[in-house]
Amino acid sequence: MSLLDIDVREKAFGKTIVLHDIKLSLDDSQAAVLLGPSGCGKSTLLRIAAGLDKQFSGSVSVKTGQDGNTKSPPVAFVFQEPRLMPWLTVSQNIGFADGAKYDTGRVNGLIADVGLTGHAATLPKALSGGMAQRVAIARALYTEPRILLLDEPFSAVDAFTRMKLQDLVLKLVEQRGISFLLVTHDIDEALYLGDRIYVMGAGDGGIQHDLSVDVPRPRDRRAARLAELKSDVLTALQAAHVI
Amino acid sequence: MTISTHEFRGEAQDEQIKTRSSRASSRIIAKIVSVDLRGAIVPVGALALLELFVRMGWISPYVLPPPSDLYETFLYLAEGPLWTNIGASALRVLTGFVIGSLLAVIVGSVVGLWYSAERYLEPSFQALRAVPSLAWVPLLMIWFGIGETSKIVLIAKSAFFPVYLSLFSGIRNVDRKLVEVGEMYRQPLPVLVWRILIPASLPHLFTGLRYGLSLAWLSVVAAELLAASEGIGYMLSDGRELSRPDLVLIAIICLAVLGKVSDSLFKLIEDRCLSWRDSYATAIGGRPA
Ligand SMILES: Nc1ncnc2c1ncn2[C@@H]1O[C@H](COP(=O)(O)OP(=O)(O)O)[C@@H](O)[C@H]1O
Ligand SMILES: [Mg+2]
Numbered sequence: 001m002s003l004l005d006i007d008v009r010e011k012a013f014g015k016t017i018v019l020h021d022i023k024l025s026l027d028d029s030q031a032a033v034l035l036g037p038s039g040c041g042k043s044t045l046l047r048i049a050a051g052l053d054k055q056f057s058g059s060v061s062v063k064t065g066q067d068g069n070t071k072s073p074p075v076a077f078v079f080q081e082p083r084l085m086p087w088l089t090v091s092q093n094i095g096f097a098d099g100a101k102y103d104t105g106r107v108n109g110l111i112a113d114v115g116l117t118g119h120a121a122t123l124p125k126a127l128s129g130g131m132a133q134r135v136a137i138a139r140a141l142y143t144e145p146r147i148l149l150l151d152e153p154f155s156a157v158d159a160f161t162r163m164k165l166q167d168l169v170l171k172l173v174e175q176r177g178i179s180f181l182l183v184t185h186d187i188d189e190a191l192y193l194g195d196r197i198y199v200m201g202a203g204d205g206g207i208q209h210d211l212s213v214d215v216p217r218p219r220d221r222r223a224a225r226l227a228e229l230k231s232d233v234l235t236a237l238q239a240a241h242v243i
Numbered sequence: 244m245t246i247s248t249h250e251f252r253g254e255a256q257d258e259q260i261k262t263r264s265s266r267a268s269s270r271i272i273a274k275i276v277s278v279d280l281r282g283a284i285v286p287v288g289a290l291a292l293l294e295l296f297v298r299m300g301w302i303s304p305y306v307l308p309p310p311s312d313l314y315e316t317f318l319y320l321a322e323g324p325l326w327t328n329i330g331a332s333a334l335r336v337l338t339g340f341v342i343g344s345l346l347a348v349i350v351g352s353v354v355g356l357w358y359s360a361e362r363y364l365e366p367s368f369q370a371l372r373a374v375p376s377l378a379w380v381p382l383l384m385i386w387f388g389i390g391e392t393s394k395i396v397l398i399a400k401s402a403f404f405p406v407y408l409s410l411f412s413g414i415r416n417v418d419r420k421l422v423e424v425g426e427m428y429r430q431p432l433p434v435l436v437w438r439i440l441i442p443a444s445l446p447h448l449f450t451g452l453r454y455g456l457s458l459a460w461l462s463v464v465a466a467e468l469l470a471a472s473e474g475i476g477y478m479l480s481d482g483r484e485l486s487r488p489d490l491v492l493i494a495i496i497c498l499a500v501l502g503k504v505s506d507s508l509f510k511l512i513e514d515r516c517l518s519w520r521d522s523y524a525t526a527i528g529g530r531p532a
Binding site for chain 1: 423424428519520
């Protein structure tokens with residue numbers, strides 16, 4: 001059994017079927033990327049994996065730790081928008097899972113890890129988009145999850161911030177041995193972050209193609225092998241009638 | 244081809260330098276004074292005109308006493324019953340408002356959170372809300388007599404509905420996306436309520452509380468006009484019976500001042516509690532203009 005097994009037989013909103021027959025699994029310390037066009041059901045699949053949407057037929061199984069630590073859920077989510085509580089400071093947002101009695105030491109460590117030293121007491125309204133997303137990432141890591149689900153987490157920030165945040169996430173999950181499943185519509189992002197890429201077709205096309213990215217880390221965004229793989233992905237997307 | 248240029252200067256620099264050099268306390272005083280002076284232009288101007296018209300004989304002092312007479316009446320009242328009357332009304336407003344809004348917070352949370360409670364209670368509340376407050380007065384008097392209880396109940400009832408409605412819609416309008424963050428941590432409903440729903444609906448709630456307070460002042464006057472031996476409403480009916488417009492006007496001015504002061508106090512609390520808001524109002528709040 002893998003760390004996370006998703007098996008969605010069917011997911012519909014009203015009469016429109018959004019997902020059907022999708023099987024996906026995530027192994028220990030694996031970086032999986034779900035690539036697909038807008039509206040193909042990526043967010044829906046991720047929400048099902050997170051247990052936020054239970055109106056589907058199929059199953060999701062998450063391997064819990066041997067220590068039987070059931071207190072904190074082993075899965076954390078980073079949403080497309082930061083979704084910070086506007087009335088809480090950066091520290092309070094990061095420790096949100098524990099409310100007022102959050103672990104100050106752990107929060108301060110995370111603030112330093114995501115590069116927000118000095119902003120512990122800042123309110124969300126004073127943060128830039130990139131900074132807010134850093135807080136959201138720290139908040140997800142606060143519960144010490146084994147699996148991180150990310151739904152287009154960098155799509156709302158500029159290209160330079162995006163690259164920085166991608167490197168940040170890679171560093172943080174590597175340090176902690178976390179597996180992640182990231183959703184994106186950005187081919188370069190998929191290739192830079194993923195060990196394995198699942199290409200979804202438009203409509204309820206399902207997973208049309210998957211490929212492994214055999215490029216060692218740390219990766220160079222300019223690597224020739226990434227460019228080759230990009231043409232493979234483009235071919236797959238064309239075959240799936242996405243482009 | 245013409246090239247038009249549009250130039251503007253940054254407004255912040257000078258102001259920031261100014262405020263940085265002054266101490267916080269003097270800054271607050273400066274703010275209050277500057278706001279009050281501008282707000283005072285209309286009433287002061289009206290009073291000056293009124294004085295002038297009466298002095299010129301255009302308006303009879305028996306219809307509208309000049310401000311100078313009002314001031315004398317005020318000085319006379321200030322030595323005796325004025326403070327008792329103000330105190331009596333304020334106490335009634337405070338008691339009724341606290342009871343009414345507390346009940347509203349409880350009922351509003353329940354109805355806001357449980358859709359089935361809404362099915363049972365909302366239609367009745369809508370119907371009750373349509374009845375003007377004054378229509379209850381005879382019944383309240385039959386039940387509770389003409390003493391304090393009937394007045395407090397009337398005030399509490401008036402404060403109840405705006406608070407209830409605002410909290411209810413506040414809870415219903417909380418961003419689902421924020422609630423989902425809590426669900427992600429498997430937080431049970433009471434925790435979600437305390438950590439997300441209540442803080443997120445505070446802006447709505449404050450609007451309702453301030454409106455409820457103004458309705459509480461409205462009802463206290465109605466209740467006291469009908470039957471009371473002290474209070475601002477009593478001053479009003481006293482003035483009418485004695486044909487003393489000056490008494491009536493003093494009572495009206497007292498109401499205006501008390502309403503304004505209590506609302507400003509509330510606004511101060513609101514600004515404290517909601518300083519996290521990133522809204523147009525808070526943005527222009529810091530502007531010199
Ligand atoms: N709450 C919802 N109600 C109805 N339809 C929805 C809902 N959420 C998503 N959908 C539909 O499901 C499809 C997939 O949506 P989504 O998973 O958000 O796509 P993606 O994240 O890949 O852009 C879209 O066609 C969208 O219109
Ligand atoms: Mg999406």
